[in-house]
Amino acid sequence: xxxxxxxxxxxxxxxxxxxxxxxxxxxxxxxxxxxxxxxxxxxxxxxxxxxxxxxxxxxxxxxxxxxxxxxxxxxxxxxxxxxxxxxxxxxxxxxxxxxxxxxxxxxxxxxxxxxxxxxxxxxxxxxxxxxxxxxxxxxxxxxxxxxxxxxxxxxxxxxxxxxxxxxxxxxxxxxxxxxxxxxxxxxxxxxxxxxx
Amino acid sequence: xxxxxxxxxxxxxxxxxxxxxxxxxxxxxxxxxxxxxxxxxxxxxxxxxxxxxxxxxxxxxxxxxxxxxxxxxxxxxxxxxxxxxxxxxxxxxxxxxxxxxxxxxxxxxxxxxxxxxxxxxxxxxxxxxxxxxxxx
Numbered sequence: 353x354x355x356x357x358x359x360x361x362x363x364x365x366x367x368x369x370x371x372x373x374x375x376x377x378x379x380x381x382x383x384x385x386x387x388x389x390x391x392x393x394x395x396x397x398x399x400x401x402x403x404x405x406x407x408x409x410x411x412x413x414x415x416x417x418x419x420x421x422x423x424x425x426x427x428x429x430x431x432x433x434x435x436x437x438x439x440x441x442x443x444x445x446x447x448x449x450x451x452x453x454x455x456x457x458x459x460x461x462x463x464x465x466x467x468x469x470x471x472x473x474x475x476x477x478x479x480x481x482x483x484x485x486x487x488x489x490x491x492x493x494x495x496x497x498x499x500x501x502x503x504x505x506x507x508x509x510x511x512x513x514x515x516x517x518x519x520x521x522x523x524x525x526x527x528x529x530x531x532x533x534x535x536x537x538x539x540x541x542x543x544x545x546x547x548x
Numbered sequence: 549x550x551x552x553x554x555x556x557x558x559x560x561x562x563x564x565x566x567x568x569x570x571x572x573x574x575x576x577x578x579x580x581x582x583x584x585x586x587x588x589x590x591x592x593x594x595x596x597x598x599x600x601x602x603x604x605x606x607x608x609x610x611x612x613x614x615x616x617x618x619x620x621x622x623x624x625x626x627x628x629x630x631x632x633x634x635x636x637x638x639x640x641x642x643x644x645x646x647x648x649x650x651x652x653x654x655x656x657x658x659x660x661x662x663x664x665x666x667x668x669x670x671x672x673x674x675x676x677x678x679x680x681x682x683x684x
Contacts, residue, residue, distance in 0.1 A: 375597055377590055384586045389579045396578040409581050410589045414596055488565075488572040507566065508573040535563040542565045 365429055373417045384413055390430055391437045397504045398441035398497075399448075408444045412437045427518075435519050438501055445497035484546065491541045499534035506531055 371379035391412050392405070399405045415436050423432055495503065498520075505516035506527070517524040626644040668674055 375594070377594075380590055380593060381586050384589050388581060388585060392578050392581050396576055397573055400576045401578050405578075406581050406585060406588070409585060410592050413589050414593055417593060484568070485572060485575065488568045489576075492569060492572050503569065504573060507562065507570050508577065531562060535565070535569075538569055539563040539565050542568060546565065546568065 369417075369420055369423075369429075373420045380413075380417075383416070387413075387430065387433045390434060393509070394434055394437040394504070395441050397508055398438070398500060399444055404444055404448070408437075408440045412440045415440065431519065435521070438505075438519060442497045442501060445500070449496070487545060488542060491538050494541070495534055495537065499530050499537075502527055502530040503534050503538075 368379050368382055372383050388409070391409050395405045395408045395412070399408060412433070416433060419432075419436065423429070492500065492503070501520055502516060505511045505519060506513070511519065513524050513527050516527045520527065522530075629646040630640060630644040
């Protein structure tokens with residue numbers, strides 16, 4: 353049995369998951385191969401590429417194995433995995449924020465959006481593009497996890513409000529209000545700089 | 549923004565910086581982890597399983613070791629209770645389990661006590677007090 357076969361049949365997929373949870377290395381690898389792309393997409397959008405993302409990816413698959421008894425099979429496994437990946441990302445962001453706060457106690461460096469206005473315009477177009485991208489990046493980084501999650505789901509993953517709500521485990525109204533707030537904040541930070 | 553967008557993945561712009569934000573997020577997004585991810589994930593899963601199995605087996609071994617001690621202690625307490633229970637009418641089982649209160653109620657019933665005064669007198673060996681004429 354391989355992943356391509358298991359994707360066609362939820363029962364086969366479930367069997368594969370049970371084997372993986374019981375310690376079957378081949379089954380575990382199959383699961384990882386099947387969902388690594390989905391998990392990587394969500395996690396790197398939330399955390400950016402790097403060691404943190406790799407660690408969060410591993411954590412996602414471990415949590416999937418542990419959560420297997422609670423998976424009722426009434427939702428698609430990909431949705432279930434995406435939800436776990438999003439939760440792991442939010443935990444990692446919260447940890448990162450805590451660490452940053454701890455570090456910034458003894459530092460005057462502002463990691464938030466406060467200094468985005470101070471990025472100088474350069475004559476060189478390429479460098480200007482890079483600076484703008486960096487600026488937007490920092491503005492996005494300044495969003496807290498729950499707002500960022502909504503932006504990633506709606507804007508990047510192109511999920512509907514309903515899907516986003518299901519994946520994040522929040523009401524649809526909350527998805528919309530968080531999205532509005534996040535985009536207002538980003539616009540407030542970026543518009544004056546991008547218009548220059 | 550309206551609810552109509554839920555019917556499709558296309559959506560109206562959320563703000564004037566949509567494109568820039570989307571581009572920034574897309575530039576971070578990767579469809580794969582770094583090489584060897586599968587091996588690292590599998591190694592971690594094996595470590596976690598081994599740890600949880602170890603914890604379970606330690607608890608199980610401990611429980612089996614403590615079981616004879618618990619049984620012996622229970623038997624000793626039962627024998628002690630049976631020997632030191634002063635209620636003569638109670639069964640061996642009742643005395644072993646230390647059913648004191650049932651024994652006392654039985655003895656009070658047997659004493660044909662009819663008033664609170666006589667019940668206290670029977671229980672605590674106090675002189676019976678008659679409310680009209682004092683101690684009997």
